[in-house]
Amino acid sequence: MSLRVSRHPLVQHKLGLLRRQDTSPWIFRRLVHELTLLLIYEATDDLRLRSEAVETPLEQTEVRTLSQRVGFAPILRAGLGMVEAALEMLPTADVRHLGMYRDHITLSPVEYYQRLTGTPPADVYLILDPMLATGQSAVHAVELLRRWGVSTVKFVGLIGAPEGADCLLGAFPDVDVHLAALDRQLNSSGYILPGLGDAGDRQFGTISL
Ligand code: URA
Numbered sequence: 001m002s003l004r005v006s007r008h009p010l011v012q013h014k015l016g017l018l019r020r021q022d023t024s025p026w027i028f029r030r031l032v033h034e035l036t037l038l039l040i041y042e043a044t045d046d047l048r049l050r051s052e053a054v055e056t057p058l059e060q061t062e063v064r065t066l067s068q069r070v071g072f073a074p075i076l077r078a079g080l081g082m083v084e085a086a087l088e089m090l091p092t093a094d095v096r097h098l099g100m101y102r103d104h105i106t107l108s109p110v111e112y113y114q115r116l117t118g119t120p121p122a123d124v125y126l127i128l129d130p131m132l133a134t135g136q137s138a139v140h141a142v143e144l145l146r147r148w149g150v151s152t153v154k155f156v157g158l159i160g161a162p163e164g165a166d167c168l169l170g171a172f173p174d175v176d177v178h179l180a181a182l183d184r185q186l187n188s189s190g191y192i193l194p195g196l197g198d199a200g201d202r203q204f205g206t207i208s209l
Pocket of ligand 1: 199
């Protein structure tokens with residue numbers, strides 16, 4: 001089981017700003033972007049490398065380059081805000097959007113979009129979703145990727161609830177989960193406490209709470 005909650009001071013500082021209810025949508029989006037850069041950096045620290053000979057302007061040397069291809073699987077809508085930052089770190093990564101919304105009564109994911117066709121072009125896929133709440137969307141996303149033929153899957157989120165982490169790691173103990181914080185609990189509507197509200201609404205300025 002691998003749950004890693006970042007202890008990086010920049011992550012904690014930016015997360016504090018993100019949680020504030022007076023943080024405006026554009027600053028919120030900026031913070032999601034910056035936090036994603038930092039979390040992707042941490043979540044990719046075990047990617048495999050291979051040695052290669054290159055010519056510098058002065059002589060030949062050995063360098064190490066990535067030997068694993070990385071892909072991103074953002075869960076719509078809130079995961080969209082993490083994509084640009086993820087691509088800033090790995091510009092050639094494959095991106096597969098996974099469209100799911102939460103049924104407000106059952107809190108179960110309802111899938112409405114995915115294009116996981118052909119052979120996966122990457123070896124490792126990182127699911128991007130700011131909130132790991134009940135964990136059901138994350139479990140569904142891992143199932144979709146595994147069915148497509150991806151064996152190494154990681155989850156990168158900003159805030160998780162213990163219920164969500166237990167659900168995801170209970171179903172898939174081999175999935176590494178990277179978060180900026182693990183909060184106290186879910187409320188009866190499936191929101192994370194203390195959390196930050198609805199991550200999609202806060203990024204795009206829509207109101208639902
Ligand atoms: N999704 C959100 O955006 N926020 C929560 O607190 C839970 C799920």
